[in-house]
Each structure stands twice: as structure tokens, then as C-alpha cells.
Amino acid sequence: MSLFGKLNTALVLGVTSFLLAAPAQAERLVIADSKGDRGMPAPFVHHKNGPGFIYTTYIFDSLVGQDENGKLIPELAQSWTASDDGKVFEITLQDEAKWHDGQPVTAQDVAFTMDYMAEHPYIFSSVANIAHTRVLSERKLQLVLKKPNPNLPTTLLIVQPILPKHIYEGQATPERFVDKAAATGSGPYKLVSYDKAQGRYLLEGNQDYHAGKPKFDQLAIVKMSSPAAIQAMKSGDVDIIPSLPLEKVDAAKAAGLEVLSVKSNHPVRLVYNHQGTFKDKSTRQALAYAIDRQALVDVVYRGTAVVADTGYFQEGSFWHTRQDDPSYPYNAVKAQVLFENSGWQKNEAGRWTQDGKPVTLRFVTEKRFKKIATALSDQLEAFGLEVDLRLMERAALQQASTTGNYDLTIYSSSTLGDPEGVGRRVLRKGWKSDQFGHHTKMKQLLNKQMTISDEAERRVVLKEFQRLYAEELPAYMLANPIWATAHNDKVTPRFLPNGIAIGIPSALPKRVFVEAGEE
């Protein structure tokens, strides 16, 4: 037992006593989240990250859902049809859908949500393309778009939670609406309690749920570090650890737990400043050749990641097309030649200079990337490039990325979901994006694929995009971390091939917690 084993036990006891306070006879599932607080599970107040979104989906339904394989299935919408020009979507709602307070879900609620979110934008979806809504009856409405978007179901309908009009109407500041009523949804679970300080959630099954019975009477989410959670799982107090650090996988397996692990397709990428030092493609490629990604993966991830694919989409993911994109295997000579071709020179001290001045790369990133940034800086300095590495708080980083006060930075975001999201991560200005909007060809390709509904046709365009991305290197994909989920036999988590909704690589889509509907 380690030095802190005792501390663990105390922690487990504390959480156990919290769980015991709830009625004992109910069938309960306990999720151990290492971070705990993900924000109040309601659309405007959950945290701006995957888990915050996913916990909210247990309480709020969208119009369209996903089955165990990620295929689109009806959720609040019984059916949806697009007009031939792709500008009008007619939606028919479920007959029996009810809000948690017993009121029926109507077409007015959906229309209200679209209008309300135009005024108060939801972070994970945009209604900017919706011109207006037309309520046809209690159960039927039309969404009229400004521009045709054949992929509306996978870009908006699958993501956007539907709000109860009778609760949100008149709320001027939903981002400060944290009353329990804010979490009145129409999903399979109801919020019983949420403790922000402790990071604890208690949900109860919604027996009136329109699309199948909830599998559990109660769903508890508790904050617990992974070593403590593994112990708690052994004693049966915890049922799922959604994100198990890979170095803990062996310990979890030794404890008799089942572990599900997949490549996250949430790669870590090195983003260049395209306005400054890395304006030219050749310097970006030169830097790519100077980096030994396999060594990075070995040192930093110790077998818990694989070298990423350079063409944005990752091998094995839904939109990836196998082709021989340039992968920039480590080659110092090639890097040197490329740098020299773009006018850089190595001085006698072995340091790279540009226009006679020694190059110092300003490398800014978040605290959580300290290890990979350090290892990367080591490699670059060994190659003769001086690095000034800074770890920053989010606000300072955002400022650095908008003002262009950096040469290199590291981001990590999901490459899954509808490829509409690719544009946001590659073209858009601002933080967490490659800021590559000035590249006409790439912009054209990404805009073109959004107008295509046929999957095969879309793949052709995206294949070209992948090739272009690998060649132009808006960012250099470094590592694709492997994510793991530990669970017992009470539940069968699964990773969807294209992620949840906007492409979140999590093994806990809400279908896992609902009995299959009687179809």
C-alpha cells in the first residue's frame, strides 16, 4: 500500500457515506469523475468541455439522437424531412415527450429554443443559419434556413438541447440561471441534486421518458481521483471511471475491472504562427522534419498514445481516408536543407539565424502540455533552434493567439463529429484554431464539403482536404492519445465511431443508460 493509500481509503469512505445517504434499495450507477465539477447540467451553465456537455445530455434531449453505433435515430423528433433545395426542414415531434415537470414538449418549445439561442448563443451549436421557424401544429414545425444545409441533423439537431419555453421564457441572463428549474429537460434522467463545491451530481431515472426506460433508478457522479476510484470499484462503490489515465490501466485490470480503450482521435497538434516566422510552407515542413514524433510519444506518453496522422483526420476514424499523405519522418538533414532554402542559416555556434539574427522561437502553451512542450523544446534545441517556452493561463494564451505574439503553440481538439467542425478548428480566427483562413484552396474545400449531403461525395472532397492539410501543415499533428474507460458488468460503455454529437470521444453516450426502445 502506498504512502497515500490511507488517504484513499478515507476518501472512499467519505464518498460511500454520501452514497449511503440515498435510498439503498434503488438500482444505482456511480460514475467516478476525476475532475468532479463540470458545471450545473443545463445548457447555458455547464462547463465548456466534453463531460459538461455529455452530463447535460442525460437531462436534456435534442431533436435527433444517436444509437449505440452512432447512427442517427429519432429523439425528440419522431421524424424529419428536408425539402429538395435543402432550405426547409419539417420536423414532427414525439407524441409522448414530456418535460420533467410533466408538461408536454411542443413545437412551440422547439421554435422558442431556436429564437432564444439566436439571442443567447449556445456554445456547441449555432443557429445563425436559421432564418425563422414556422409552427404548423402542436407537434409539427418547419425550420427555414438562410443557406441550404443538407447536414442540419448532424450539425445542429443532434447537438442542440431543446429548452422548455415555460421555464426559459423571460430569462434575460441564462448563463446566471442556476436554479434547479434550469435543469428541467426532457431527457432520460432528472436532476435531483448538484453540489458544485464537492463536484457531485445525483440524477434519477425519468420513468416517463418517451424513448425507452432508463436503465438505472439513480445515476450518481462523484469526484474521485483514479487511484481512489479503482479501490472504490473493487469494493463495488463505483461502477465507471470514464477517463482512466493509461498508466492506471494495469492496476485496474489487476483489480478485475474491464477496461475499454481506444485512440481518442483528439490529437495534440503543434500550431504555427502563419503571420510570422512560419509564414512559408517550407519552414513549417522543415520544422516538421526536425521533430521526432515517435520519440515524443515514447517519452511523454509512454505507450499511451500513437504518432498522429498528419492529414487532420486520424487513422480509423469515420472520415479518414487511407492514402499516403506526407508524414514527415524525422530527418535532420532534410530539415536543414529546407530551412536553408527558405533563407535561414546556421551560425558557427550551431544556432539557426534568420537575416543574420539568431532565431528564438516563442512557444506558448497551457500548463497541461508542459511535458510534451518540454520534450519538444529539447528536440528543437538539439537541432539548433533556441526556444523560449512559456506556460500560460487561458486568458493570457487567448490574447497571445489573437495578437499573434507567438511562434508555436499546442492545441488539442477532437477531429470527430460532423466535418462542419473542421472549419472552426482550421480556418477561424482566434484561440484553439489553426487560423488558416487565408488559404483559399483549403477554405474552398471545407466550404464545399458542407454543402454535400451524400457521404461518398463528401468523402472525395475531404480526401483532398486531408492531402492538402498534410502538405500545407496549418498545424503538425503530433500524438493521438489513447483514452480508456474502466467499468464493471453493470454497464457496457462504448465509444461511438464518430464521437458523441459534436464529436466528443467519450464512452458514455446517453444510450448506454437507457433500455433499447420498444421498436
Next chain:
Amino acid sequence: MKQILRSSSIFQTLPKGWKSVLILFGLVAVLSLLMIASPDYKTSRDTLAPPGTEHWLGTNDIGQDVLSGVVLALPNTIIISVVSAGLALMIALVFALVAAIYSRTLAAIILRMVDIAQIVPSILLILLLAAWFQPGFTGVILILALIAWYDDVRVLRAIILRELTRENVQYARQMQASWSYCARYHIIPAIWPSLLALYVQNLRQTAMKLAGLGFLGLTDPRLLTWGSMMQDALNYMYEPAWSWLLLPPALCLTVFLLCILFVGQRLERYSLAMSSETS
């Protein structure tokens, strides 16, 4: 053999102060030997290796050799913390003297300033400074002094107030001695043990705060100090690695603080001896 005996007798005849100087030189020599002998502080595939023949003190989570880390961190840690802790104490001493000696309003102004500085979290100040400029080595020292001095003012003022009531100070003032004379010859020697204690406390705090600066964008996080090594080690408290990641830098820091304490006490005795000789 004779040689050794002679040299050891020379060692014994040396005045006491010189002995510690020799020990210090010996330490420096050993450390530089270690620095040459130990591998580079570079990331490597040898991650979290336990202590062994290749890495005497093991490696950390990105394969950096702990022993060379501890050695490399020595100059950074010592220079930065010794200077900035000293600077902080000096600022505090000046303010405390002024607040104790001069008018009530001046004292009130200084003490309110200290109140404000103590209430506003230093992390805010650091973030603000980090947004404005990228400090170099000296900048970091100044910033650390700037976020440490105010904790000492109150304590020092209380001690100085007590000293001001003593006969020697009162007598010197009667004899027209200036305040700076009194401070130099009467107050500071009398409060030397407290100054020393405060200095050691400042040292410890600056050494740990220094580690935090790297996470706020103020310094390159690769600026290696014992504090930063300890901070990195905290991620491995649940694993066996904590013993070789945490203990070496923690031990070094402890020994360093003890050394400072020892030197300070020596200085005190030395100055006592000097003053008794002159009188």
C-alpha cells in the same frame, strides 16, 4: 600518510571561520564533479527509471536524470532565493524602521499599504506583471522580492518598537546620535536573531514561489529549481516514484536552509565577538 597528518593539523590550526569556507569549497568541488559525471538533463526514453547504476537517483516522468537536475538546480535556486529573500527583508526592514521611528501618519500609511498588499493575492500581481513584460533573471528576483517583503513588516515593526524603549537606544538618542546610527549600532544587532529567522522563512517561501512562476508564464518552465522539481514530483505521490522524485530536491532544500541558519548564527557570534573586542 605524513602529508595527510600535516594537512589535517593545518586544518586544525585554521581559524574557525575558515574551516567552514574550506568545507564549502569541498562541497562545490564534489558538486562540479557530480555535474561532469552525471548525464545531461535531457528528456529521454528512460522514463521513471528507479535509482540504479546508470541514473544514480533515477529519472523523472520525461526521462530527465534526477541527480543532474538536483545539481543543475543548485545555482538557480540559491542565487534567486538568496538575493530575493535578502531584498525582501531589506525592504521590509526599511519600512518597519520608518514605521516604528517616524510619525504616526507615516506609520499608518505604511501599515495600510502592507494590509492591502497582504489582502490582494500575490498571484494576481504576478499575473498582471506577466501580462505586461517578460522578465529576465533579475526581473524574476525583483518580482519575488516584491511579493515577499510585506509579510515581514508587521513582525519587524513590533520587534523594533520594543528595542526603541531600551536604555541604550534612549541614551544614544540623548547623546544626539542619528536614527541611522542607532539602527546600525543598536537596533539591528539586537534584532539579528529575528532577522535571521525571518530571512530563512523568506528563503523557503521564495524557493517555493519561484516554482510557481513557471506555471504563470513568467519564466520558462524549464528554469530548474528544487522547488519546481518538488512541484513536479507531487503528481507521483501515489506511486513509488515519489521517493526518488521528491526526496532529493526536498533534502537539498532542507540542507540549504540549515546551512543558511548555520551561517547566520556564525555571523551573529562573529559580530558579537568583534563588538566585544572593540569595546
